[in-house]
Amino acid sequence: MKRVTIVGGGFSGLTAAYYLARGGAEVTIVEKQDRLGGMVDTLATPQGLVETAASGIRNSGRLEELCRELGVPLVHTLKASRRRYLYRHGRPTQWPLGFGESLGFAGKLGAHLLTGSFRPKAEESVETWGARVIGVRPTQKILSAVLQGVYAGDSAKLSASLLFGKREKPPKPSKAGLVAPPNGLAQLSATIVGRLRELGVEIRTGVNGDGLSDGITVLATSARDCSELLKERAPETSKALASIEMVPLLRVTAFFPSGENSWPGFGTLFPREEGVRALGVLFNTNIFPNRGEGHSESWIYGGATDRAILDLDDAALFEIMDRDRELLVGRRVEPIARYPQRWHVGLPHYDLHLERLAPAKLPLPENVFLTGNYLRGIGLPMLLEQSHATAQRILAT
């Protein structure tokens, strides 16, 4: 029987453990924190559910299969979340470009699609690629705003190839869109943990997984932690991973009386230079059912272009949030409660350095495998693909 040690009990480690144990391997998970799930957690507060990091998963065939096997239901987004907004000239709008800008946008995009020059070139930033393919203004007001909301990156440094180049996609689901378990994402991690125990997986929490085991090891941590773990046995790879920039993120979930749910839609993204410091806001109550009795919003701050906000205390942060919210909805309303979550070492920057580094190709000691959000994608569906592929490779050797 194959023996595998997995270092890291976040979504990547738990799903890798599941596929390995289901395939007949003898698996041990080592997690340095006292709880499993990593960044993904759902707090059950008196006002309603609060997600600490991911709040929804783009549905995939693999996710549907996993949830079917585990008996975890998946809820699709509510109709009330259909509209998405971008903020421009002091108000949210579904299309932030004027008539002339829209014509320029359509003309440029059409020409590039016809001539086949749409694909990003090697080492082309999102800003350069966007200016070439759709124009400067659409890049600033749409593309950069969307990408800072998803990748928390700086579009002058984000790699267009990493984000828009050819890459494998997860298998198609029966119904596309964003999904979540009814009780939040922690319901999925908790159910996986329960199934792992049934499958005989040994789970050791509060244990640092340094000193690699002699058998097969899967390192399912952030790039930063992985660099530490490889210091002795693969110093060059460790150095390369340490050079990956980690961008900080901050999420404040606030609960308001239900009357505050006056704004329809999923949320609003804020392009830079529009006077709002937040990267975006999600109207949680409109997105999934069961998000609290009143109205719940999550304000997202930080990213590669605003590290300083992570150093503010709650009072200063809430003042900024109140001002941003006033710019969006036109009034100040004191929330019933707020739950800030700071990720000082948040997500890997999908920048030109990461493109050049190609961490998936770095040399590794024998029997060591990597899986994580710096290799093939930040979102949970791509992490699930990686866990599945890593488990298949190990089981097949």
Ligand SMILES: Cc1cc2nc3c(=O)[nH]c(=O)nc-3n(C[C@H](O)[C@H](O)[C@H](O)COP(=O)(O)OP(=O)(O)OC[C@H]3O[C@@H](n4cnc5c(N)ncnc54)[C@H](O)[C@@H]3O)c2cc1C
């Ligand atoms: C604010 C925010 C919003 C997001 N929103 C979404 C979203 O809506 N949808 C989506 O798909 N994704 C989203 N993401 C991204 C997604 O949440 C992460 O990419 C994903 O959770 C990372 O999971 P992971 O298991 O790879 O890493 P982690 O969750 O970081 O888990 C790694 C684990 O390894 C452990 N570890 C590290 N070093 C050691 C060691 N030496 N020994 C033992 N254990 C160790 C850590 O303690 C941790 O538990 C969001 C992220 C953030 C921050």
